[in-house]
Amino acid sequence: MTFHKYHGAGNDFILLDDRAGTLHQQFDQATIAHWCHRRFGIGADGLMLLRAHPDYDFEMIYYNSDGAPSSMCGNGGRCIVRFAHDLGIAREEYSFLAVDGPHRAKLLNTGDISLEMLDVEDISEPEPDKVFVLDTGSPHYISFVEDSNQVDVYAEGRAIRYSEPYAKEGINVNFVSTDGKQLSIATYERGVEDETLACGTGVTAAAIAAVRRSGIADGAFHVPVKAKGGDLAVRGVLRDGRYTSLWLEGPAVRVFEGEF
Numbered sequence: 001m002t003f004h005k006y007h008g009a010g011n012d013f014i015l016l017d018d019r020a021g022t023l024h025q026q027f028d029q030a031t032i033a034h035w036c037h038r039r040f041g042i043g044a045d046g047l048m049l050l051r052a053h054p055d056y057d058f059e060m061i062y063y064n065s066d067g068a069p070s071s072m073c074g075n076g077g078r079c080i081v082r083f084a085h086d087l088g089i090a091r092e093e094y095s096f097l098a099v100d101g102p103h104r105a106k107l108l109n110t111g112d113i114s115l116e117m118l119d120v121e122d123i124s125e126p127e128p129d130k131v132f133v134l135d136t137g138s139p140h141y142i143s144f145v146e147d148s149n150q151v152d153v154y155a156e157g158r159a160i161r162y163s164e165p166y167a168k169e170g171i172n173v174n175f176v177s178t179d180g181k182q183l184s185i186a187t188y189e190r191g192v193e194d195e196t197l198a199c200g201t202g203v204t205a206a207a208i209a210a211v212r213r214s215g216i217a218d219g220a221f222h223v224p225v226k227a228k229g230g231d232l233a234v235r236g237v238l239r240d241g242r243y244t245s246l247w248l249e250g251p252a253v254r255v256f257e258g259e260f
C-alpha cells in the first residue's frame, strides 16, 4: 500500500488515497496507532483517508495517532486539500466533507492553503479574561499565559486534559501569549496525548479567544499566530457575538511517500 506523508506547520499526517473506499477493511485502531508511532512506525500525529463523495470533491476521514477516529483537524484539513491537489483533483475552490460538516478551501498565491472553519458562538470563560473553552470543530481549552514558550506543555497540558470536567471526553489544551501584534501558541493534543508543533483548530480557537478578550466591536479581524512548527493566521468576522467567515491559513507541505 502506498502512503503519503504531509505536514501543516509541523503537525504531521499519514495520508492514504481511499477513493475506492476499501481501505478501512484493512486496518484497525491498533494498526493505525502502530503506523503513527515515531519509533516503530512511520511517525505522525494522525492519519487521514481521502474518500470519494458524490456531493463533494472528497471526504476527509481523520484518526488521531492513538488510532481512534476523532473530531475535526484543521491542519489535517489543509494537508488533505494539498494531497487532493497532488492527486490531480484540481479546483479553484475545494469543497469537502469532514466529521464536523462541509468545508471550503483555497490554494493561495503564497503556496499556503486557506481552510474555512465552522462558525463559533458558544464560548465559556471558566477564568474570566484568562481561560476560554470553545469548540472549533474540536474542543479547546485556551489559557492566556505570560510566555507560551516557557510552559511545560506536556505536564501542564496533560494535567488539565485529565482534570474534571474534561477527563472523560478529553480536551485539547493551548497555552497562548501575545506581544500585541501576534499570538504565540503551544498545544497539548488529546488523542496524540503529547505536545504537537501546531494545531489548526487550536490556532482558530486562540484567535477567537484573543478577539473576544480584546473587547473589540463587530467587524473583520486578522490574527497572526506563531506555532512552534510554523506561522498560521486566522481571518474572520465578529457579528452579534458570532464568529463567522473563519479562514485558517498556513503551510501544508508534502514530505515524502513510501510503501508498507
Ligand SMILES: N[C@@H](CCC[C@H](N)C(=O)O)C(=O)O
Pocket (backbone or CB within 6 Å): 011, 064, 070, 071, 072, 073, 074, 075, 076, 138, 139, 172, 189, 190, 191, 192, 196, 198, 199, 200, 201, 202
Ligand atoms: N491537530 C488537529 C486537531 C486534531 C484533533 C484533536 N487531536 C482532537 O482529538 O480533538 C488540528 O490541526 O486541528
